[in-house]
Amino acid sequence: MKVADIIRRAGRSLRQAKTRTLLTSLAIGVGAFTITLSLAGGQGGRDYADAIVKSNTDVREVVVTKQTDETAVQEYDPDTAGLSLGAGTPGPAAASSGIEPITMTDIDQITEVEHVDSVTPNYSPQVNYITADGDNEFVVSSLSTFAPAVTLTYAAGGVDGELADDQIVLNEDYAEALGFASPEDAVDQTVTINATRQQTVFTGSPEAKDVDFTVVAVSSESGLAFRSQGSLLISTNAAKELYDYITEGTAAYNKFFIASVLVDDPENAGLVKTELENQGYSAQTAEDILGTINIFINVLLGILLGFGALAVLTSVFGIINTQYISVLERTQQIGLMKALGMSGGDVGKLFTFEAAWIGFLGGGIGAGLAVIAGTIANPYISDALGLGDIYLLIFEPLQVVGVVVILIIISILAGIFPALKASKLDPIEALRTE
Amino acid sequence: MIEVKHITKTYGKKQNTFIAINDVSFTIPNGKSVAILGKSGSGKSTLMHAMSGLDRPQQGQVVIDGRDILKLKSKDVDAFRAQKMSFIFQSFFVQANESCYDNVSLPLEIAKVPRSKRRQKVEAALSAVQLLDKKKSRARDLSGGQKQRLAIARAIVNEPDILFADEPTGNLDSTTGGVVEDFLFNYAKDRGATLIVVTHDEDLARKCDARINIKDGVIESTTGFAERPTKKKKVMG
Numbered sequence: 001m002k003v004a005d006i007i008r009r010a011g012r013s014l015r016q017a018k019t020r021t022l023l024t025s026l027a028i029g030v031g032a033f034t035i036t037l038s039l040a041g042g043q044g045g046r047d048y049a050d051a052i053v054k055s056n057t058d059v060r061e062v063v064v065t066k067q068t069d070e071t072a073v074q075e076y077d078p079d080t081a082g083l084s085l086g087a088g089t090p091g092p093a094a095a096s097s098g099i100e101p102i103t104m105t106d107i108d109q110i111t112e113v114e115h116v117d118s119v120t121p122n123y124s125p126q127v128n129y130i131t132a133d134g135d136n137e138f139v140v141s142s143l144s145t146f147a148p149a150v151t152l153t154y155a156a157g158g159v160d161g162e163l164a165d166d167q168i169v170l171n172e173d174y175a176e177a178l179g180f181a182s183p184e185d186a187v188d189q190t191v192t193i194n195a196t197r198q199q200t201v202f203t204g205s206p207e208a209k210d211v212d213f214t215v216v217a218v219s220s221e222s223g224l225a226f227r228s229q230g231s232l233l234i235s236t237n238a239a240k241e242l243y244d245y246i247t248e249g250t251a252a253y254n255k256f257f258i259a260s261v262l263v264d265d266p267e268n269a270g271l272v273k274t275e276l277e278n279q280g281y282s283a284q285t286a287e288d289i290l291g292t293i294n295i296f297i298n299v300l301l302g303i304l305l306g307f308g309a310l311a312v313l314t315s316v317f318g319i320i321n322t323q324y325i326s327v328l329e330r331t332q333q334i335g336l337m338k339a340l341g342m343s344g345g346d347v348g349k350l351f352t353f354e355a356a357w358i359g360f361l362g363g364g365i366g367a368g369l370a371v372i373a374g375t376i377a378n379p380y381i382s383d384a385l386g387l388g389d390i391y392l393l394i395f396e397p398l399q400v401v402g403v404v405v406i407l408i409i410i411s412i413l414a415g416i417f418p419a420l421k422a423s424k425l426d427p428i429e430a431l432r433t434e
Numbered sequence: 435m436i437e438v439k440h441i442t443k444t445y446g447k448k449q450n451t452f453i454a455i456n457d458v459s460f461t462i463p464n465g466k467s468v469a470i471l472g473k474s475g476s477g478k479s480t481l482m483h484a485m486s487g488l489d490r491p492q493q494g495q496v497v498i499d500g501r502d503i504l505k506l507k508s509k510d511v512d513a514f515r516a517q518k519m520s521f522i523f524q525s526f527f528v529q530a531n532e533s534c535y536d537n538v539s540l541p542l543e544i545a546k547v548p549r550s551k552r553r554q555k556v557e558a559a560l561s562a563v564q565l566l567d568k569k570k571s572r573a574r575d576l577s578g579g580q581k582q583r584l585a586i587a588r589a590i591v592n593e594p595d596i597l598f599a600d601e602p603t604g605n606l607d608s609t610t611g612g613v614v615e616d617f618l619f620n621y622a623k624d625r626g627a628t629l630i631v632v633t634h635d636e637d638l639a640r641k642c643d644a645r646i647n648i649k650d651g652v653i654e655s656t657t658g659f660a661e662r663p664t665k666k667k668k669v670m671g
Contacts, residue, residue, distance in 0.1 A: 005543040016531040336527045339488060341516025342544045343509050427488050431523065 010353035025362035027315035032366025038304035045297040058149035101255035121256035125242035156183035157217035168213035183218035323418035335430025348423030355415025363407035441494030469639035472648040520589035524601035530574035559591035579610030
């Protein structure tokens with residue numbers, strides 16, 4: 001018997017037992033639904049993490065810190081003792097946190113490493129306040145440097161390439177607080193940042209200065225941002241100038257916790273990381289950050305897939321049961337087909353294809369419903385999680401097809417036992433059954 | 435030509451051995467209609483199963499057109515049956531849920547007849563038993579006589595050389611039974627096919643060219659054969 005004819009007969013047999021076929025398929029469908037959604041969630045999660053890391057870090061960037069063994073007892077070092085996170089409060093905080101500062105010597109050393117394009121210390125000057133009109137002054141929570149590789153979404157204005165030294169990017173909250181009616185109004189306006197020079201010896205009247213910046217853009221909240229948001233962004237040069245002004249003469253001067261290394265090619269980020277680690281630095285690439293996030297996503301995905309697999313396992317017994325009963329019910333039909341010259345192998349194939357049809361139907365229904373439900377739910381999920389225009393469930397057509405194909409294969413495997421029984425049925429015995 | 439040579443079929447083992455047919459031999463020329471007549475349990479059905487290769491007797495040969503089908507591999511016997519033989523059963527064995535068309539199409543599919551050639555053959559077979567108008571009806575909606583006519587259409591669709599009919603009219607009243615018999619004999623005569631009817635019905639047996647009376651697994655007597663089949667042994671035990 002030709003395979004096409006066997007497949008058609010198998011399909012017809014199932015149609016004649018619609019309810020049973022549908023119920024058996026639905027069991028598999030539950031598994032298909034769960035697995036398809038899990039895979040879509042995993043894919044979406046990974047894409048999301050990827051997008052976060054890509055829009056917040058430069059793939060060419062390696063973040064370097066100098067870390068000592070945290071648990072080891074350290075010797076007191078007067079140079080380190082004065083330095084703490086930021087430049088403000090002096091104290092032994094840095095030493096106790098196990099972080100050794102990166103000095104200019106370190107930076108020169110890192111610059112020598114092969115594939116390193118440039119090394120920029122992370123300047124984050126602790127300024128006093130920001131003001132637009134000179135009267136209302138606001139605390140600056142974090143002032144950091146603008147990186148062209150980091151994707152920002154703008155409510156108004158925009159930055160073309162690098163930021164000029166007298167330019168600043170505000171976020172929406174600051175634009176509003178500073179008294180601008182709308183983000184558009186803030187663009188091209190001048191804001192002033194006030195910084196105080198730190199003293200090694202208290203003299204009574206600290207020196208302070210005002211620096212003016214022109215607002216070029218107002219950044220808006222993005223579902224992808226986790227680093228730059230809430231910051232005021234200025235150019236590296238402007239940040240260095242402020243930093244130097246604030247820290248010059250103190251122990252913290254020219255000492256940094258973090259330096260960012262730009263590699264000539266993203267491919268070499270790993271190489272540079274290894275080399276830096278050999279030299280005693282602690283280095284993290286964009287991929288490292290992504291890897292950490294992906295571990296969490298994969299664990300979650302694994303748990304969900306486990307539930308799906310459990311559902312499929314249950315449905316396997318459903319298929320075996322249904323097909324076995326079907327063989328018993330159709331003993332006479334099997335006998336007749338064998339009498340008419342159908343080989344045992346072909347009879348077995350008939351039942352195998354029926355199982356395959358069940359798998360196809362269940363997998364198709366489950367995966368299809370998952371795609372429909374996921375597509376409908378996506379905007380709501382993004383809304384609830386505040387992801388903006390990013391969707392968390394991403395259906396890869398190849399994955400969906402893969403799920404259906406795998407379920408068909410599993411159904412065929414489940415159908416082997418009943419199919420074997422059918423193929424071995426004695427036609428004479430079968431035809432005696434009334 | 436079907437030559438049955440010294441066929442013995444037993445069931446069970448050792449003390450429980452039951453001899454269904456014991457050293458049976460006969461020869462049926464092509465195109466003849468032969469009745470195998472006997473009471474139930476006489477071994478006539480077993481004999482039919484052996485002749486069609488459905489069953490494998492412990493001893494003997496069934497030589498059809500010079501080939502011993504009992505020596506063939508099971509796959510080849512299946513193919514042989516699909517090409518050359520057909521069956522009609524007392525309880526019809528039509529597939530109730532399927533259309534008449536699909537019922538008749540089954541042997542063609544098994545014999546790997548291309549789809550394009552099937553339609554014409556199926557319709558010809560249905561016409562031959564006057565069921566063409568029921569082509570799309572489900573078999574379960576047919577009457578008993580119609581079901582058996584459908585079974586005949588299924589049996590003749592692939593134009594077999596040998597047609598086995600196991601009590602073909604056993605479940606039918608005499609009028610419809612007569613109609614069914616006519617279809618059977620007409621096909622055999624028109625096609626020159628060999629018709630082997632297994633029955634306990636004397637009237638039906640009388641319509642055949644020849645008959646073999648079987649009792650307790652041995653041939654009791656034969657009529658209508660040109661030469662007498664080889665002498666049979668007496669039943670043992």
